[in-house]
Amino acid sequence: MIKTDVIIIGGGSTGCGIARDLALRGIPHCLIEKGDFAAGATGACHGLLHSGGRYAVNDPEAATECISENMILRKIGVKCVEQTGGLFVRLPGDSKRFRDMFLKSCEEVGIPTEVLSPSRALDLVPSLNPSLEEAVKVPDCSIDPFRLCMLNITSSRKRGGEILTHNRVIDIIMEHGRCVGVRAQEESTAEVREIRGKIIINATGAWGDKVASLAGSSVPMTLSKGSLIITNHRLTNMVINRLRPSSDGDIIVPNEAVCLAGTTSMTVSDPDEAGVEPGEVDIIATQAQQMIPDFRTTRLIRVYAGVRPLLEADDGDDRAISRGFRIIDHKNGMFSILGGKLSTYRLMAEKMSDSVMEVFGLKTKCRTAELPLEGQEELRGYPISNRLKTLENIVCECELVTADDVERVAREIGARHIGDIQHRTRLGMGPCQGGFCTYRALGIMQEMGRMTPEESMRILREFLQRRFKGIKPALWGDQLREEQLVEGIYLGILDMEQEP
Numbered sequence: 438m439i440k441t442d443v444i445i446i447g448g449g450s451t452g453c454g455i456a457r458d459l460a461l462r463g464i465p466h467c468l469i470e471k472g473d474f475a476a477g478a479t480g481a482c483h484g485l486l487h488s489g490g491r492y493a494v495n496d497p498e499a500a501t502e503c504i505s506e507n508m509i510l511r512k513i514g515v516k517c518v519e520q521t522g523g524l525f526v527r528l529p530g531d532s533k534r535f536r537d538m539f540l541k542s543c544e545e546v547g548i549p550t551e552v553l554s555p556s557r558a559l560d561l562v563p564s565l566n567p568s569l570e571e572a573v574k575v576p577d578c579s580i581d582p583f584r585l586c587m588l589n590i591t592s593s594r595k596r597g598g599e600i601l602t603h604n605r606v607i608d609i610i611m612e613h614g615r616c617v618g619v620r621a622q623e624e625s626t627a628e629v630r631e632i633r634g635k636i637i638i639n640a641t642g643a644w645g646d647k648v649a650s651l652a653g654s655s656v657p658m659t660l661s662k663g664s665l666i667i668t669n670h671r672l673t674n675m676v677i678n679r680l681r682p683s684s685d686g687d688i689i690v691p692n693e694a695v696c697l698a699g700t701t702s703m704t705v706s707d708p709d710e711a712g713v714e715p716g717e718v719d720i721i722a723t724q725a726q727q728m729i730p731d732f733r734t735t736r737l738i739r740v741y742a743g744v745r746p747l748l749e750a751d752d753g754d755d756r757a758i759s760r761g762f763r764i765i766d767h768k769n770g771m772f773s774i775l776g777g778k779l780s781t782y783r784l785m786a787e788k789m790s791d792s793v794m795e796v797f798g799l800k801t802k803c804r805t806a807e808l809p810l811e812g813q814e815e816l817r818g819y820p821i822s823n824r825l826k827t828l829e830n831i832v833c834e835c836e837l838v839t840a841d842d843v844e845r846v847a848r849e850i851g852a853r854h855i856g857d858i859q860h861r862t863r864l865g866m867g868p869c870q871g872g873f874c875t876y877r878a879l880g881i882m883q884e885m886g887r888m889t890p891e892e893s894m895r896i897l898r899e900f901l902q903r904r905f906k907g908i909k910p911a912l913w914g915d916q917l918r919e920e921q922l923v924e925g926i927y928l929g930i931l932d933m934e935q936e937p
């Protein structure tokens with residue numbers, strides 16, 4: 438049995454941020470995550486560190502939080518925040534009235550803007566639609582959610598935080614009407630462990646209501662699915678937003694070697710049932726083309742979807758719901774934290790940890806805004822070409838990941854899942870989507886004794902099936918040809934269709 442002070446359920450940006458904050462305040466804690474870090478909305482998001490521009494007109498409170506956190510995160514997280522800058526582009530037919538409201542609202546909440554002529558905008562991003570009317574420059578950035586979570590966890594681990602990934606909370610232990618612990622089941626062994634604590638924090642995002650119900654509580658939220666598409670290369674070095682009221686497919690974010698475009702917004706009832714419909718791919722690609730015409734001919738390498746836990750709204754319009762966050766004290770030893778954004782994860786963690794300190798009657802202040810994220814010295818940072826400095830033994834050509842990187846991660850965290858390697862190195866996240874590097878990484882892990890040859894084959898099969906699910910809705914043109922090549926390699930040459 439593990440005994441601690443605070444049990445955090447959920448290893449997305451919110452849970453990992455809380456673990457770092459509590460660690461820096463000296464509070465013993467245990468974080469439990471059913472998958473790897475960033476397994477939920479955090480790893481399925483757009484990777485935009487908002488300037489707040491997107492929310493300035495309709496949700497000034499969320500916009501204010503965004504700009505203030507943007508300035509903090511670019512300072513404390515230089516190796517996971519790429520300071521790309523962003524443009525809101527106004528295309529023919531887009532309202533000039535909305536543009537005026539946008540500029541006024543940005544000024545009111547303190548978001549710096551600069552209005553650019555079409556030629557100035559095209560100098561910055563030559564791939565933009567040349568018929569744009571104008572653009573507004575804002576301090577948007579691109580952020581790596583996987584690295585962000587790992588770096589937050591580094592601070593927790595360094596100060597004795599217990600971290601259990603691949604462990605699902607299946608039960609909340611109640612005594613005299615109060616939550617006093619949880620039971621968590623390990624994914625591969627099915628072993629159930631008991632963890633006892635004085636406070637439980639439910640940071641499970643879209644799963645928040647399911648987890649709260651284990652303690653007889655509930656969390657009022659609306660679930661909104663958003664889908665995204667990934668291009669096979671980087672079509673813009675700046676974040677591109679459409680200058681109009683928020684709608685489907687109006688943001689493009691450069692992310693290392695690729696671009697992410699999206700999103701849609703559809704109400705769903707179950708966070709585990711969030712697939713991408715082919716119609717959504719059409720909508721996003723069509724909207725993205727209007728801003729960057731190259732989307733018409735660019736290969737889409739994968740699609741994915743995440744589920745946003747939004748504060749409950751009355752009028753049924755998902756986009757009208759505040760992107761702000763809420764902390765609920767269930768008055769039984771459990772708190773739930775929901776809503777918010779990746780961009781405001783640190784602030785959410787600060788407020789949640791303040792509530793914990795109040796319960797414990799302690800006064801230690803939050804330091805997460807001042808101290809740089811720990812562990813960044815080991816990262817190569819931006820631009821991606823920094824990685825060319827290590828050209829030996831490259832296993833993943835798209836993201837320039839070396840055999841040493843794979844071995845180091847496998848050794849450090851005792852990785853037995855290919856996802857653990859991918860999230861920590863970006864292996865397989867580039868244009869080939871793991872088609873050419875996953876089997877090499879599994880070979881390395883098998884040679885290191887982390888798995889048997891049979892296990893590595895099973896993991897490879899599962900990976901290929903997962904990968905195909907994400908690629909299937911975008912299978913046409915060059916991507917279809919690429920997929921036939923991958924199919925030829927795995928089914929034709931390696932005979933993967935046959936069970937060994």
Ligand SMILES: Cc1cc2nc3c(=O)[nH]c(=O)nc-3n(C[C@H](O)[C@H](O)[C@H](O)COP(=O)(O)OP(=O)(O)OC[C@H]3O[C@@H](n4cnc5c(N)ncnc54)[C@H](O)[C@@H]3O)c2cc1C
Pocket residue numbers: 446447448449450451452469470471472473474475476477478479480481482483484485486487604605606607640641642643644648661662663664665700742743744745776777778779780781
């Ligand atoms: C499509 C989309 C695009 C987005 N784009 C952006 C963006 O560009 N910028 C931005 O700032 N925000 C964005 N957001 C919002 C942002 O992703 C979320 O607000 C944020 O990631 C939520 O983090 P979280 O930790 O609260 O939840 P999650 O990341 O969902 O984490 C919850 C975790 O709890 C775990 N869990 C669930 N049940 C259990 C259990 N029983 N036991 C143990 N663990 C459990 C899950 O596996 C999961 O890892 C986007 C959201 C979506 C859906």
